[in-house]
Amino acid sequence: xxxxxxxxxxxxxxxxxxxxxxxxxxxxxxxxxxxxxxxxxxxxxxxxxxxxxxxxxxxxxxxxxxxxxxxxxxxxxxxxxxxxxxxxxxxxxxxxxxxxxxxxxxxxxxxxxxxxxxxxxxxxxxxxxxxxx
Amino acid sequence: xxxxxxxxxxxxxxxxxxxxxxxxxxxxxxxxxxxxxxxxxxxxxxxxxxxxxxxxxxxxxxxxxxxxxxxxxxxxxxxxxxxxxxxxxxxxxxxxxxxxxxxxxxxxxxxxxxxxxxxxxxxxxxxxxxxxxxxxxxxxxxxxxxxxxxxxxxxxxxxxxxxxxxxxxxxxxxxxxxxxxxxxxxxxxxxxxxxxxxxxxxxxxxxxxxxxxxxxxxxxxxxxxxxxxxxxxxxxxxxxxxxxxxxxxxxxxxxxxxxxxxxxxxxxxxxxxxxxxxxxxxxxxxxxxxxxxxxxxxxxxxxxxxxxxxxxxxxxxxxxxxx
Numbered sequence: 001x002x003x004x005x006x007x008x009x010x011x012x013x014x015x016x017x018x019x020x021x022x023x024x025x026x027x028x029x030x031x032x033x034x035x036x037x038x039x040x041x042x043x044x045x046x047x048x049x050x051x052x053x054x055x056x057x058x059x060x061x062x063x064x065x066x067x068x069x070x071x072x073x074x075x076x077x078x079x080x081x082x083x084x085x086x087x088x089x090x091x092x093x094x095x096x097x098x099x100x101x102x103x104x105x106x107x108x109x110x111x112x113x114x115x116x117x118x119x120x121x122x123x124x125x126x127x128x129x130x131x132x133x
Numbered sequence: 134x135x136x137x138x139x140x141x142x143x144x145x146x147x148x149x150x151x152x153x154x155x156x157x158x159x160x161x162x163x164x165x166x167x168x169x170x171x172x173x174x175x176x177x178x179x180x181x182x183x184x185x186x187x188x189x190x191x192x193x194x195x196x197x198x199x200x201x202x203x204x205x206x207x208x209x210x211x212x213x214x215x216x217x218x219x220x221x222x223x224x225x226x227x228x229x230x231x232x233x234x235x236x237x238x239x240x241x242x243x244x245x246x247x248x249x250x251x252x253x254x255x256x257x258x259x260x261x262x263x264x265x266x267x268x269x270x271x272x273x274x275x276x277x278x279x280x281x282x283x284x285x286x287x288x289x290x291x292x293x294x295x296x297x298x299x300x301x302x303x304x305x306x307x308x309x310x311x312x313x314x315x316x317x318x319x320x321x322x323x324x325x326x327x328x329x330x331x332x333x334x335x336x337x338x339x340x341x342x343x344x345x346x347x348x349x350x351x352x353x354x355x356x357x358x359x360x361x362x363x364x365x366x367x368x369x370x371x372x373x374x375x376x377x378x379x380x381x382x383x384x385x386x387x388x389x390x391x392x393x394x395x396x397x398x399x400x401x402x403x404x405x406x407x408x409x410x411x412x413x414x415x416x417x418x419x420x421x422x423x424x425x426x427x428x429x430x431x432x433x434x435x436x437x438x439x440x441x442x443x444x445x446x447x448x449x450x451x452x453x454x455x456x
Contacts, residue, residue, distance in 0.1 A: 003164035004227065004252070029228035034252050039235040046241040050234065052153050053247050055160040083153050 005129060006034045006056040010042045012063065012071050020114075021062035024092060027118040033125070044071070048078050051087055058109075058125065063093040069102060076107050088128050092116070140168075144175045148273055150213075152247055155274045159249055162270070163263040173266055176273040181399055183215070183272035184386050185279045187293035189259060190303030192285025195329040197236035198369030199303060199378070200280050204240050206379035207278050213245040215276035217267050219260055221284045222252040229253075233282055247271060259283035259290030262413070265406065268296065294322035295405055298398055299385045301325045301378070304346070325381050326364040358394055360385065419454075428453050 009025050011018055018040050025035045036054050038046070051059050059079075063071060068091055079085055088109040095103070095113040103111055110124045146154035161169040186203075188196050200216060207214050218233035231250035240246040249271075253261045260283060271279050283293050294300050302323035328343050347364045363381050367374035389395045423429050432450055435441035441449075 004254075006160075025230055029223060029230050030226045032226045032228045034222075034229045034231060036231045036250050037235055038241075039238065042238075043242075046238060049152075049241045050248075053156050053249055054234075055156040 004032070004034045005058065005125070006036065006054060007058045007060055007125070008036045008038060008047070008051050008054060008056045009060045009062065010038045010047045010050065011040050012042050012044060012047060012061055012075075013065055013067060014041060015063070015065040016040060017064050018062070020064075020093065024060070024062070024118075024121065027121065028125070031118075031122040031125075044075050044078060047075065048082055048084070051079075051084055052082060056087060058088045058090055058128065060090045060092065063091060063095070066094065068093070068095055069099060072103055072108050073106055090125070090128075092121070140171065140175070144172065147176065147270065148179055148275070150274050152244070155247065155270055156249065158270050159263070159267045162266045163251070163254075163261075169266070173269065176269060180269045180272040183268075183276055183279045184299070184382075185268055185272075185281065185297045186382055187281045187283065187297030187300040188303060189283040189286045189290065189293050189300065190327075191287065191305075194285075194303040194305050195367075195369040196282050196285075196303050197233040199301075199327060199329060199367060199375070200233075200282055201237045201239060202367075202369055202372050202375035203280060203379055203382075204237065204246055205372070206375055208240070208243065208245065210379075212277040213275060214240075214247075215268075215271035215274070215279045216246070216248040216282070217251055217264055217271070217279070218248065218282040219251045219253055219264060219284050222254045224255075227254075247274070247276065253284050257290070258292030259286050260292045260296065265296055291322045295402075298389055298395065299324045299382055301327055301382070303327045303329050305330045306343075324360060324362055324385050325378070326362060327378060328364065328366045329369050358389075358392065360388055423450060423454065426450075426453075 007028055009021050009028075011021055022037070025037050028035045036050065036056065038050050047059065059075070061071065061075070072089065072091060076089060079087060079089070089107065090110040090112065091103060091108055092112040093114060095111055097113065100111050100113075109128055112121050112124065143154055143158075147158055158169070158172055161172065188200055190196055197218065200218070204214050204216070216237065218231070220229055220231045220233060222229045229252035231252060234248055234250050237248055240248070249267060251261050251264060251267065256262045260281070264281065268279050268281060281293060281297060283290060300322050302325070304326065306328060326346055328346065343364060343366055365374055365378050365381060367378055369375075389398070428450055432441060432446040436443055436446050
């Protein structure tokens with residue numbers, strides 16, 4: 001058994017649009033990732049618990065609500081606190097370009113705003129585990 | 134990956150129920166990490182107490198939803214519950230979507246519940262190769278009940294019956310007439326039969342399924358143990374019938390303890406564990422050896438060029454190995 005990359009896909013908060021998250025999950029499956037799909041309306045506590053129990057390599061959040069900055073900041077600090085600092089956090093959804101530097105600076109590993117191709121998502125995800133980087 | 138510089142500390146954390154440590158250990162097992170063996174060996178003497186319940190049945194029958202309901206029931210009795218939910222790996226990409234957890238999110242933050250999704254990774258039989266060892270970790274972590282959800286099963290995915298103390302088979306009305314119920318295979322392995330989604334069918338339809346299952350199964354009492362399989366109806370969504378289902382599993386547990394079947398299962402398990410491990414290790418070693426031999430490469434080329442057929446080729450390599 002080889003070591004497959006495990007990804008938790010979650011939608012934090014109250015926004016109810018999960019088609020994007022599901023389609024990305026499917027694209028990741030087709031690219032060879034193991035995707036744990038945890039669905040809508042996740043609290044950050046639920047996301048932390050799922051990431052812990054599932055021992056994932058990546059948490060992928062789909063956010064369309066505009067709250068990506070505070071959500072990512074809070075989740076990253078919870079990850080530090082819960083001994084999950086080795087997990088990469090990536091974000092997709094409705095993310096304005098001007099927010100990308102701030103997200104990167106707080107420690108989000110990759111950002112895939114709406115319109116990113118599946119190919120770019122797959123390449124970006126695999127690049128996170130490229131030892132050359 | 135975990136810091137394994139102090140293995141005994143890592144083991145201590147797992148045995149104290151540390152979810153982070155337990156999860157990382159399961160990850161090591163799943164990735165075939167060489168350190169997993171040492172860790173498993175250290176944990177093994179501390180396993181064997183948990184009650185392992187397998188939940189199997191066809192895709193979409195309601196296995197995850199029933200497990201979600203069972204967690205609620207067992208938590209009411211203050212039992213700690215571990216879950217391993219297996220979903221299929223894509224034969225094309227090697228990827229997987231593990232979606233069972235989605236239906237168990239009610240319990241996500243209950244710290245006495247641990248849910249681990251697992252991809253089958255090419256293993257047939259309804260489980261993954263790592264499932265047994267993952268169950269061992271949950272057992273050593275102190276989970277009283279370990280629920281294992283198989284991949285959606287057809288007629289012959291019954292590996293779970295070798296691992297679980299008690300097997301629940303989930304079916305839906307209208308799929309099980311008398312002759313289906315007596316076929317060899319998966320239905321022979323059930324200790325408890327669950328007719329789910331009674332609400333979707335005609336009440337009459339649900340009744341017929343229940344009736345036919347009950348009749349056929351009542352005749353076939355488990356000859357080895359004397360346990361008489363039970364048939365129950367449930368509605369996973371409303372929770373109807375789940376209290377009774379949880380009780381039925383606990384009754385079966387009681388039955389196994391009283392009749393010394395629990396220890397017997399453990400002994401049976403040890404032999405199976407040994408033989409399947411031996412098979413895995415031997416195969417791995419042998420394949421590595423053969424793939425490095427010059428004959429192997431030669432034969433491979435001959436197959437490619439059409440000089441040799443695959444049957445002759447396989448025979449030839451094995452023959453050479455005997456020398």
